[in-house]
Amino acid sequence: MTTTSTPASEPLTRQVSHHVSQSVFDGSRLRVVLLVEVYDGAQQQFLETYEQLRSHVESVPGHLGEQLCQSIENPSQWLITSEWESAPPFLNWVSSEEHVRMVKPLHSCVRDTRSLRFHVVRETNNASAGADTAREGLQASPRIGDGVIRHALTFTVKPGSEAAVARLLAEYASPEPRVDDTTRLCRTSLFLHGNRVVRAIEVRGDLLAALRHVAEQPEVRAVEEAVNPYLEQDRDLADPESARVFYTRAALPAVHHVTAGEEDPAAQRHALSYPARPGCGMRLAQLLSERDEAAADDPRSPVLCSTIFQRDDVVVRLVDVRGGIDVAGDPAVALGLPDPGQVAELTTLLDGAADGTAGPPAVGDALARALRGARMDLVTDRRAADA
Numbered sequence: 001m002t003t004t005s006t007p008a009s010e011p012l013t014r015q016v017s018h019h020v021s022q023s024v025f026d027g028s029r030l031r032v033v034l035l036v037e038v039y040d041g042a043q044q045q046f047l048e049t050y051e052q053l054r055s056h057v058e059s060v061p062g063h064l065g066e067q068l069c070q071s072i073e074n075p076s077q078w079l080i081t082s083e084w085e086s087a088p089p090f091l092n093w094v095s096s097e098e099h100v101r102m103v104k105p106l107h108s109c110v111r112d113t114r115s116l117r118f119h120v121v122r123e124t125n126n127a128s129a130g131a132d133t134a135r136e137g138l139q140a141s142p143r144i145g146d147g148v149i150r151h152a153l154t155f156t157v158k159p160g161s162e163a164a165v166a167r168l169l170a171e172y173a174s175p176e177p178r179v180d181d182t183t184r185l186c187r188t189s190l191f192l193h194g195n196r197v198v199r200a201i202e203v204r205g206d207l208l209a210a211l212r213h214v215a216e217q218p219e220v221r222a223v224e225e226a227v228n229p230y231l232e233q234d235r236d237l238a239d240p241e242s243a244r245v246f247y248t249r250a251a252l253p254a255v256h257h258v259t260a261g262e263e264d265p266a267a268q269r270h271a272l273s274y275p276a277r278p279g280c281g282m283r284l285a286q287l288l289s290e291r292d293e294a295a296a297d298d299p300r301s302p303v304l305c306s307t308i309f310q311r312d313d314v315v316v317r318l319v320d321v322r323g324g325i326d327v328a329g330d331p332a333v334a335l336g337l338p339d340p341g342q343v344a345e346l347t348t349l350l351d352g353a354a355d356g357t358a359g360p361p362a363v364g365d366a367l368a369r370a371l372r373g374a375r376m377d378l379v380t381d382r383r384a385a386d387a
Contacts, residue, residue, distance in 0.1 A: 020146045020259040021293065024087035025286045028119040029064070029137035032090060034080040035114040042109035043075055049105050050080075056102055057082070062089025076111075085137070087117065088282050091253065095311045100248055107241060114208060146259065148186060149207045152200040152252040152309045152316065159195050161230040166192055169199075170380045172223040177384040179205065179213040187383045189318065191271040191376035195232070198252065198271060198316050198376065200309070252316065255282075256289035256308040260296045267304050267320040271376040272335065274315040275351045284349040285310035288317055291336045302333070313351070316376075331371035 038046045050068060057063060066082035084090040093099055119139040157165045169190055177185040183205025190199045203210040214220055224237060235246040276284045285308050292308070295301040305320040317336060319325070325334045332343060350370075 020144060020257065021296070022143055022145060022254075022258075023256045023289055024091065025256065025289055026119070026139060027086050027137070028121075028139040030084040030087045030090055031118045031120055032082045032084065033116040033118070034082075035116075036078040036080065036110055037112040038076050038078060039109055039111050040076055043070075046078065046106070046109045049109065052105070053102055060089070060093050062086065062093070083120075087119070087255075088286075090117070091255065091310075092282060092312075095251070095253075100245060104245075107244065147204055149203045149205075150200065150254040150257055150307050151203070151207055151211075152198055152254070152318075153247070153250040154196060154198045154252045154309075154311070154314060154316070155246075155250045156232045157195050157197060157227075157230045158232055162192055162195055165197065165227060165230050166377075166379050168223055168226050169197070173219040174382050175214050175217040175220055179210050182206065183209045183213075185210055185214070185384055187381070189269055189271070189381045190379040191316075192379055193271075193273040193376040196273070196314075197379075198273075198309075200271070200307070200316075200318055252309045252311045252314065254307050255285050255310045256292065257306070258289075258292050258296045259305045260301065260303070262304060264304055264320075264322050267322050268324050269318065269320050269378075269381050270325045271378075272317045272319070272371075272374040273376055274317065274374060276313040276315055276349055277351045278313055280349045281310050281313040281315055284346075285315050287345060287349065288315070288336050292317075295333075295336065303336070306336070325371075325375070331368045335371055335374065 036046075047068075057066065062085040064083040064085060066080060069079040069081070071077035071079070082090075120137065121139045121142065123138065174188075175185065179185065183203065186202040186204055188199065188201050190197070192198075201210070201214075221237070228235060228237075233246060233249065234242075236242040274284055274288070288308050292303070292306040295303050295306070302322045303319050304322055307318045309316045309318070319334075319336075321334070335346075
């Protein structure tokens with residue numbers, strides 16, 4: 001094998017692909033790593049509680065198995081690793097009310113947790129296993145990211161309070177973007193759709209550290225306290241358990257992101273809401289992701305960047321569009337469904353009652369009405385100066 005060296009005078013640079021695609025829909029097996037810090041002296045209580053919960057987890061569809069480990073250096077540190085057939089079954093379960101109720105007994109003995117999710121790319125198998133078995137369920141190739149983590153939170157406010165909530169959320173002072181030496185906030189975009197609020201954030205570095213940083217800012221806490229009376233779900237930010245449950249239910253993870261490979265500083269950011277029929281949220285998000293992948297390879301597409309967030313039957317698509325969302329002239333393009341066959345499938349997945357449309361958004365005027373009904377109202381879109 002021949003190797004080449006880089007002259008000392010030439011700086012080393014990272015190779016970054018302009019076309020970025022990150023997705024939970026590639027069918028690869030998923031490894032979930034949960035780091036747990038237990039209160040001193042609560043190790044036995046934690047183990048007994050975990051034993052009571054284990055049988056429930058084992059029966060969850062898509063769950064393949066897991067291990068519970070304890071640190072040999074610090075008895076307060078535990079590690080739970082679990083394997084899943086793919087990411088969608090895990091995401092469906094971890095966002096369910098069943099999961100919220102199931103893990104509640106752990107909170108009395110756990111100081112902190114951190115969850116990491118990985119697709120399986122390569123693994124070592126028994127030598128007697130065939131090559132096909134060794135490759136089964138593995139991610140085909142490494143994905144190339146852009147160094148940005150995308151996440152969103154969503155919650156509903158009492159009907160009639162939307163204007164007051166929008167004013168509160170639009171007027172707060174932006175927190176310091178620098179979190180630490182490795183983490184910073186890049187962009188925060190906030191939208192309203194009816195009485196539903198969606199706050200999307202982009203972070204470089206540690207997402208959890210960024211979320212904690214924002215929550216600790218006095219100006220942010222003041223706004224959150226002012227919003228509390230308008231929330232449909234009660235919360236008490238001074239009560240760690242109340243805050244934990246609220247933000248667990250509010251989490252709206254990014255399930256797909258694709259960037260077309262070019263940037264346009266004049267691109268407009270929009271958010272579209274796709275209320276799904278009960279049980280259809282994940283399939284709807286996957287359908288949209290397939291179309292966004294195709295659009296990213298089409299130089300004629302006005303959509304430069306798309307992120308799909310999904311939890312249960314809430315599906316939100318955040319798009320950066322060249323020239324504005326109406327520039328294409330075809331509402332199907334803006335909706336992410338230029339393929340007539342997929343427009344037809346959309347009619348079986350969308351909850352018409354929830355999005356305010358009368359009947360399925362099939363073609364023509366009905367599709368234009370669907371676009372108008374899906375568009376969310378921008379409250380604020382703030383980008384860090386050097387993001």
